[in-house]
Amino acid sequence: MDLRDITNFISNSAESLNIKKWDFGASFSNDFSVQVDKGIAKQLKASQKQVLTLRVWNDNNLVGITTTSDLSENGLKKALYQANLASDYGNKNELTDFSPLAKDPIEKIKVAKRSPVGIKKLLEALRIAENKLLNKHSAIKTIPYNGLSESFFKRVYANSEGAQRSYEKSQAAIYLYARAEENNRKPRSSGSVKIGYGLEDLDINSCIEEAAEKTISHLNYSAIETGKYKICFSPESFLTLINAFSSMFNARSIIDGVSISNKESIGEMIANPSLNVFDDGLHEKNISSAPFDGEGTPTKKLCLINQGRLENFIHSESTARIFKTKPTGHAGLGSKVSVSTDWIVVERSAEVISQDNDLNHKDYLGKYIYIEELNAIHAGVKASQGSFSLPFDGWLYERGKKISIEAATVAGDFKTLLKEILSIEKKQYLTTSGISPHIWVKELSITGDA
Amino acid sequence: MVLTSYINKEIDFNEENKQLLEEVISHGLSLGADFVEIFLENTDNISVLVEEDCITSVSPSFGKGAGIRIFKDKRDGFVSTNDLSRKGLISSITQAIEMLDINSTTLKRFQGLENIRNYSIDKNTWLESIPTVNEIGEKLLSSTKFLKKEEKVNVRKGSYARNWQKVIIASSDGTFAKDIRLHQTVGLNVIALDKQYRSSGSRRFGSSDSPNEFKNWNHEEAANDVLESSMNMLYADYVDACQKPVVLANKFGGVIFHEACGHLLETTQIERGTTPFANKLNKKIAHEAVTAVDEGISPGSFGSLSVDDEGMEPEKSVLIKEGVLKKFISDRAGEMRTGHKRTGSGRRQNYSFAAASRMRNTFIAKGNYSKDELINSINDGLYCKSMGGGSVGATGQFNFAVEEGYLIKNGKLTKPVKGATLIGEATEVMPKISMCGNDLELAPGFCGSISGSVNVTVGQPHIKVDSITIGGR
Numbered sequence: 058m059d060l061r062d063i064t065n066f067i068s069n070s071a072e073s074l075n076i077k078k079w080d081f082g083a084s085f086s087n088d089f090s091v092q093v094d095k096g097i098a099k100q101l102k103a104s105q106k107q108v109l110t111l112r113v114w115n116d117n118n119l120v121g122i123t124t125t126s127d128l129s130e131n132g133l134k135k136a137l138y139q140a141n142l143a144s145d146y147g148n149k150n151e152l153t154d155f156s157p158l159a160k161d162p163i164e165k166i167k168v169a170k171r172s173p174v175g176i177k178k179l180l181e182a183l184r185i186a187e188n189k190l191l192n193k194h195s196a197i198k199t200i201p202y203n204g205l206s207e208s209f210f211k212r213v214y215a216n217s218e219g220a221q222r223s224y225e226k227s228q229a230a231i232y233l234y235a236r237a238e239e240n241n242r243k244p245r246s247s248g249s250v251k252i253g254y255g256l257e258d259l260d261i262n263s264c265i266e267e268a269a270e271k272t273i274s275h276l277n278y279s280a281i282e283t284g285k286y287k288i289c290f291s292p293e294s295f296l297t298l299i300n301a302f303s304s305m306f307n308a309r310s311i312i313d314g315v316s317i318s319n320k321e322s323i324g325e326m327i328a329n330p331s332l333n334v335f336d337d338g339l340h341e342k343n344i345s346s347a348p349f350d351g352e353g354t355p356t357k358k359l360c361l362i363n364q365g366r367l368e369n370f371i372h373s374e375s376t377a378r379i380f381k382t383k384p385t386g387h388a389g390l391g392s393k394v395s396v397s398t399d400w401i402v403v404e405r406s407a408e409v410i411s412q413d414n415d416l417n418h419k420d421y422l423g424k425y426i427y428i429e430e431l432n433a434i435h436a437g438v439k440a441s442q443g444s445f446s447l448p449f450d451g452w453l454y455e456r457g458k459k460i461s462i463e464a465a466t467v468a469g470d471f472k473t474l475l476k477e478i479l480s481i482e483k484k485q486y487l488t489t490s491g492i493s494p495h496i497w498v499k500e501l502s503i504t505g506d507a
Numbered sequence: 508m509v510l511t512s513y514i515n516k517e518i519d520f521n522e523e524n525k526q527l528l529e530e531v532i533s534h535g536l537s538l539g540a541d542f543v544e545i546f547l548e549n550t551d552n553i554s555v556l557v558e559e560d561c562i563t564s565v566s567p568s569f570g571k572g573a574g575i576r577i578f579k580d581k582r583d584g585f586v587s588t589n590d591l592s593r594k595g596l597i598s599s600i601t602q603a604i605e606m607l608d609i610n611s612t613t614l615k616r617f618q619g620l621e622n623i624r625n626y627s628i629d630k631n632t633w634l635e636s637i638p639t640v641n642e643i644g645e646k647l648l649s650s651t652k653f654l655k656k657e658e659k660v661n662v663r664k665g666s667y668a669r670n671w672q673k674v675i676i677a678s679s680d681g682t683f684a685k686d687i688r689l690h691q692t693v694g695l696n697v698i699a700l701d702k703q704y705r706s707s708g709s710r711r712f713g714s715s716d717s718p719n720e721f722k723n724w725n726h727e728e729a730a731n732d733v734l735e736s737s738m739n740m741l742y743a744d745y746v747d748a749c750q751k752p753v754v755l756a757n758k759f760g761g762v763i764f765h766e767a768c769g770h771l772l773e774t775t776q777i778e779r780g781t782t783p784f785a786n787k788l789n790k791k792i793a794h795e796a797v798t799a800v801d802e803g804i805s806p807g808s809f810g811s812l813s814v815d816d817e818g819m820e821p822e823k824s825v826l827i828k829e830g831v832l833k834k835f836i837s838d839r840a841g842e843m844r845t846g847h848k849r850t851g852s853g854r855r856q857n858y859s860f861a862a863a864s865r866m867r868n869t870f871i872a873k874g875n876y877s878k879d880e881l882i883n884s885i886n887d888g889l890y891c892k893s894m895g896g897g898s899v900g901a902t903g904q905f906n907f908a909v910e911e912g913y914l915i916k917n918g919k920l921t922k923p924v925k926g927a928t929l930i931g932e933a934t935e936v937m938p939k940i941s942m943c944g945n946d947l948e949l950a951p952g953f954c955g956s957i958s959g960s961v962n963v964t965v966g967q968p969h970i971k972v973d974s975i976t977i978g979g980r
Contacts, residue, residue: 094778097582101606104587104859105599108570126570126589129517139567146555146565146640176606201779201901236781236901243932246901283748313558314662314698392564393556436896436908437928441662441698442705446928446978448906464904466928466978468745504748504930504978 060223063109063128064215070134071113071217076141078114080155080216082351082390083107083128089173090206091180093187095199101176109133110351110390112153113140119147122392143392153394156374156384159220159353166339166346171207171227171255178256179205183231186261190233193269196276200268202234202248207256214353214390222349229255231264235272243463245278247271247430247450250489252344271429271450278461281453281505287425287479288467288501289418292486292493294428294449296401299334300490301438301445302471306336306361306369308376309396310440317443317472320380322367328475330365330408338386338399342487346400351390356399359385364408365475371396403493405481416480416497424455426503428467443471462505469501518591520549520571520673523623523685528677531575531596532617536679538604539611540577544678544839546816547573547591548858554668555640557647565640572858577603579611581844585861620683626813627673630687634671636718637689643667643721647693650726654697657734659741662698667691667721672857674816682818690715690809690962692951695729699737706925708737708910713809713951715962720807736893736911739923746912746924746979752888753929753972754881754915758950759894761965764799765869765954766897767905767933772801772826772834773852773864774841775957781901783934784832792832793937796874799827801836803851803867809951810867810963817853817862824850826869830938838864856959863958870966874943878969881942883918889927889977890915897929906930906978928978936972944969 063083071079085107092099110124111133121144123136147153183205190200206229213223234248249267253259290298304310305318305327338356339346349355352374360368372380373388373396389395418427428451437447446468452459480497518524528545535543549571556564573596574587584603588595638646647665654663670690677683692713699706710733714720755763776782784792793799803812803821814820817839824834837845838853841864853862882890890913897907909927913920949966 098607099582099778100861101582101584101603102586102861103584103599103602103606105589106587106859107589122566124566124568124570126572128589132569135569139569143565143567143640146562146644148561148563150561151563177608199780201781234901244902392566432900433896433898433906436898436906439707441707444926446908446926446980448900448904448928448930448978464930464976466748466906466930468748468926468928468978468980502748502980504928504976506930506976 060213060215060221064221066130066133067111067137068217070137074137074141076113076137078217079112080214081109081111082214083109084210084212086208086210088206088208089176089179090204091176091183092204093180093183096184096188098180101180103176109136111136111140112390113137113144115141115144115147118152119144119149120153120392121145121147148393151375153375155216155218155220156352156354158355158384159216161355163222163348163355164339166348167341168224168226169254169258170225171257173207173209174256179207182256182261186231186233186265190235190265190269194237194273196237196239197235197269197272198238199236200233201236203232205231212347214349216353220353222353224348227255228344229253229259231259231261233264233268235268237272237276239276245272245275247275252489254344275450275461278463280463280507281465281503282507283505284503285500286503287423288498289425289427290496290498291427291429292495293488294431295403295496296488296491296493297431297434298445298471299401299403300398301434302440302443303398304440306371306398307396308370308372308380311370312376312379315441317441318367323370325367326365327367327472328362328365329478331406331481332362332365332475332478333404333406334362335360335402336371336398336400337402340400340402342492343400350386350388352384352388352394354384354386354388356386364406371398401491404485405483405494417482418495422457427452427454445469445471464506466504467501468504474498474501518547524675525620525683527593529620531600532677532679534597535577535600535604536615536617538601539609539614540579540604541615542578542679543600544576544817545573546858547675549673551634551671552669555643555647555666557644557651557665559651559663560648562644573599574858574861575599575603576861577607578843579607579609582607583840583861587859615679617679618681620677621681624684624814626684626686633687633689633718637669638721646726650695650730653727653730654695654734657699657738659699659701660697660734660737661700664696667693676816676818678818684814684818686814688716688812689718691721693721693724695733697733697737699741701741704741706737706740708733711951713962714807715809715811717807740911740925743923743925745926746889746977748979749977750974751977752885753975754885754888754890755967755970755972756892757944757946757968758948759965760891760970761870761950761967762894762897762952763905763907763929764871764967765866765963765965766899768937769801769866769869770899770956771903771933772836773866774835774837774845774847775863777835777845778841783903787832790832791830793827793830794940795830796943797827797830797937797940798825798872799870800825800872801866801869805868808868808949808964812867815851815853816855819849819851819853821851821867836864836866838862854958854961856961860958863956865956865958865961866954866963868949868964868966870947870949871943871968871970873945873947873968876942876944878944878946881944881969881971882915882920884942884971885915886917888915890920891929903932903934905933926979930976930978936975939973940970941973942971
């Protein structure tokens with residue numbers, strides 16, 4: 058597949074329809090995945106996918122769009138025709154343009170493109186991993202959710218003003234979720250996910266160890282009392298929460314009135330001064346890094362919270378124009394262009410003012426709840442209102458001893474939480490969705506089952 | 508990939524393509540597969556978004572693809588592709604065979620495809636008879652304009668989506684079927700704002716195979732409903748965490764049964780060993796007040812279908828009768844691996860997913876009580892008028908957000924409360940559903956699971972749960 062071929066074909070076809078301005082983004086992927094059930098191959102999958110999103114501008118500078126998986130000549134012609142029709146309904150109140158940065162040089166990122174190892178090797182590796190995990194503890198009876206996959210994809214962007222960008226990547230992922238049960242007590246389940254550029258980069262042993270440790274450690278559980286507790290968020294759980302409320306950094310959400318921030322929020326003190334938050338899609342540890350966004354804008358590192366102060370919003374071309382700034386490389390490509398964060402990095406700032414700033418989850422002897430993993434984010438987060446009520450997996454710690462919590466939810470207000478951060482530990486941990494240290498919060502409401 | 512389709516003639520969705528499909532199936536069997544299934548899909552979709560008083564997005568999309576699945580013993584391999592040429596299909600099935608590492612000398616006989624069962628005959632004109640973008644835009648604009656009548660409403664949105672899908676299903680047992688499916692949804696969303704107070708409200712309506720349903724949609728009634736809900740909740744206090752009896756409203760209240768129990772009755776859960784009900788057939792798993800049904804045959808309902816994605820006509824399955832488990836929801840792989848007969852429930856989001864056992868229209872059957880009788884029976888509890896989303900973990904624990912809740916005191920509804928989450932486990936909650944109302948209604952929704960997102964309806968009458976954990980502040 059050649060980007061130039063598609064670009065030339067669209068260019069010629071557009072000309073014949075008297076369409077002068079257009080752009081498109083496309084992706085082409087080959088994916089392979091396996092699942093096993095006690096050593097037996099459960100389902101083996103392969104897929105070849107292609108999808109192209111095309112925008113055209115009509116004489117009134119209104120945009121129409123069409124998405125298709127039919128990249129034949131007829132398919133592309135139909136896409137142009139439909140997009141042209143749709144442009145009659147383009148948004149007159151918010152005009153869209155090419156990104157002014159669509160031709161800027163893009164940063165060269167580390168690309169470790171691996172070759173496919175094939176289904177047989179994936180299957181063999183997953184069988185071994187499943188067997189090792191099953192043998193970790195007699196209570197682990199099944200690994201009901203497991204999978205090993207590898208993907209190879211190419212993404213492109215081009216427009217009628219000559220911008221042309223593309224990149225190719227490979228990615229592999231393994232997930233192992235074990236289910237354990239003993240002594241006629243309720244079953245417990247937990248797991249781990251690892252990603253890498255290819256099978257050879259996956260830390261499968263860590264995945265097995267983490268899944269086993271998390272599952273087994275929760276076997277001896279207790280219900281806890283409902284009340285207010287001091288909280289320590291694991292790096293994973295804090296990143297989950299900050300991603301769930303990322304509309305507070307999102308210019309699109311602010312314009313749409315569905316964010317807890319507003320246009321004047323930049324510069325506001327929104328968190329404890331010891332908190333820094335960046336969006337760093339190009340971080341060397343981000344396996345999923347992409348050098349440009351849906352509009353062709355180069356990806357870059359952006360500070361979102363600087364010493365507790367809201368520093369920047371993320372933008373598409375149109376939101377940037379409304380906010381009189383530049384696009385930040387966070388756009389999708391659509392009729393209404395979406396904006397989203399890439400890869401969040403949380404760190405302790407130089408401005409540490411908390412009296413309790415030396416809290417450390419490894420040696421703190423007071424009573425607190427450690428939130429390992431938050432669940433059901435789509436159901437329990439009201440991003441437009443800033444509130445959350447979420448089930449979690451975690452422990453109650455007291456005098457250095459920990460008890461797994463049977464079933465509980467944590468509820469609160471995200472803005473209040475940011476301000477009531479007690480401590481941000483120094484050490485950062487790498488997760489699949491970003492980097493963060495452990496974060497301590499003064500107190501949150503916990504509903505237990507005791 | 509691009510431009511290659513001109514080298515090989517592609518599947519024509521206006522034709523039966525019988526010869527080509529037989530050739531591909533025969534090829535798979537000749538390489539040692541026990542069973543071959545081909546699912547071909549052609550789609551034509553559009554979505555429209557109106558915000559405040561302006562159309563802000565019109566997004567058409569179209570596409571085509573094939574999902575080819577082969578079975579050998581109880582293993583299966585699945586390959587999906589956008590290349591619908593003969594070469595592409597043969598290449599895909601060969602890849603599926605190679606994945607399963609088949610090296611068999613015993614070959615299955617294939618007697619060819621049966622005469623096509625064409626469920627699409629009366630449906631070919633649907634694309635011409637559904638509402639135009641102008642008609643959709645006008646009605647959505649009327650809806651958002653209507654939402655203006657409450658001045659505290661700060662964000663007003665109306666959305667419409669149409670999914671048109673033509674499918675051809677062919678398999679080595681002779682199954683050969685063709686269908687056209689049409690799903691339309693329309694939704695309204697608001698955010699109300701007054702100083703530090705915020706609330707949101709949303710309602711969604713949906714239909715299947717009813718081209719004119721959108722034209723009949725009563726947008727003023729829908730707008731009034733969503734306004735009333737958001738204004739009632741604007742100044743609501745957070746609920747206290749507690750354990751109390753609850754009354755769950757009809758319609759979308761059924762999402763709890765769908766998530767907490769329905770999924771556990773899918774054979775995919777038996778295969779995984781993740782359902783506590785696997786060995787409970789003909790045993791009591793719920794209160795005798797509970798009878799629950801999953802079916803795909805109610806005309807116009809969002810989860811209805813003429814034929815499932817494995818070529819079987821849907822049936823009405825009584826899952827639980829007066830508290831006793833009677834049936835599981837099964838697909839082809841489920842029947843093969845668990846022994847439970849197929850129920851016409853093999854479903855998938857699109858060609859890139861293999862079908863799996865999935866719910867369709869799933870509901871608790873009506874009982875004999877009025878809504879007031881349920882509420883009057885509670886001294887101190889919660890009425891959950893509108894439910895949000897929820898989830899169920901691998902061990903059966905569920906949690907659901909209550910979008911619109913009211914405290915019940917001495918048998919009467921009192922003040923609205925927000926922030927409630929219902930937490931429990933199906934095995935513990937099902938026996939506590941002690942009263943069912945007489946006002947069964949269904950509501951459309953989307954269900955995401957192993958084979959992607961599929962259209963479903965959930966439903967129930969008002970029901971009373973004797974005690975449940977309520978998460979709050």
